[in-house]
Amino acid sequence: MSNLAAEVAKRRTFAIISHPDAGKTTITERLLLMGQAISVAGTVKSRKSDRHATSDWMEMEKQRGISITTSVMQFPYREHMINLLDTPGHEDFSEDTYRTLTAVDSALMMIDGGKGVEPRTIALMNVCRLRDTPIISFVNKLDRDIRDPIELLDEIEEVLDIQAAPITWPIGCYREFKGVYHLKNDCIHVYTPGHGHERTEEKVIQGLDSDEARKLLGSMYDDFVEELELVQGACHEFDHDAYLAGKLTPVFFGTALGNFGVNHVLDAFVDWSPAPLSRMTQEHEVLPTDENFSGFVFKIQANMDPRHRDRIAFMRVCSGKYEQGMKMRHVRIKKDIRIADALTFFSSDRERLEDAYAGDIIGLHNHGTIQIGDTFSAGEDMQFIGIPHFAPELFRRVRLKDPLKSKQLRQGLQQLAEEGATQVFFPQRSNDIILGAVGVLQFDVVASRLKEEYKVECSYEAINVWSARWVTSDNAKKLDEFKDKAYEHLSVDGGGHLTYLAPTRVNLSLMEERWPDIQFHATREHH
């Protein structure tokens, strides 16, 4: 195997999808602990206390600054290199979250065992489905009372429409939580409370039929054996191909807080998850082992220091090898640039990058020339596809405080929209400006940045829009007819694309029914 192929094969790039409070931050810390990237769990967590301080710009910058370092984490594990991409949870949920999922090869789905499948998990899962991303599931908080595990698996299958194959099965929960039984290996991984913050050797008992196992389970033994028979009869078996196709998810049980089961998940990533996959460009498929360097930008984040307008563009490397000081082409603006100081994210610290391969993420300093979806290439000109805009779910009308600043406002919004901070819509029937976002914090970010960077103050008003759909049609006549009839609800977005702003879900279904020649798209590519 060539060196390039060996480096690619070593890599695993994934993100965690979960509903707020399911334990994403906690498991992230435990994963870093496992990768020896931190020595004591509790370091990543500190940002949580900042999480609600959204009103004050400096606070927000500080918080987002910290999250730059935690938004990509690279650490070694078992001869492999893991790239863990953070998808912000909570209030800072935004389009970034969605787009980050376009830069990974697989995902970890965290489920709170007491709650089951929650709304945010469903939304994120739907994004994963766009690319059939393989998903490993972790049912968390076994040190508490959880719902019946069989019921949880049923819920995953029903609500998320994916087959669920338990790899381990929990023995009790809450105070009775003894560990998990590995269904294939016939062994018990024993849970010992009180070691949540450190790396410990896990105790393993071989054979459910052993004296040791009987002793551990005590009076639970017979019931457990009976339950297992039921599980083995009723549940799907793990099938690697179905997993890779995104049709089946292997399920593990444990407690992130107790640092139990996390290693099983990480082993599964190394053993089963795909190494960096090939990516499509408009022109052709790019293999991770192609010699020429290439990558695309999936996220742009304001820098820590608000005095500098500098921003970081996060690029997923798709092929070849990045070396410091190398030249690459910024394809959209047709310019060759030398990258002297890209950032890496090793061990949760920002460090100067040595080299990077497919699956790795590098951070480029962006002075306003880089947009979401941009392709960089050291070979031929090409354009990666599959880095979409997602139809916003929240809308606000922008009110300018000083009417003389409308030019600056438009300019600022245009740029923030290009960066992916928000989406902007200009209705046909008025001079309004409407902002669209996936997460409500995006509006705060935009208002703060307009004030700081463009000296424009604005406020927001509620507006009656349920969702946006990008509109296209092969039938020019029908499209004209539609434009005429739907005039009231039509806008153009920041990229000049025709958009239908539907006031209600019912209205949208009606329109889709009435206009079969018109396509209503929930996502749009970035160019």
Ligand code: G4P
């Ligand atoms: P998030 O990033 O997905 O939002 O979740 P986070 O890790 O912050 O966890 C949410 C809450 O759930 C935290 O408690 C965390 O300690 C707890 N938690 C995570 N994993 C487990 C687990 O395996 N068992 C139990 N019992 N709790 C778990 P909190 O009270 O909200 O925060 P904190 O005060 O503990 O920091």
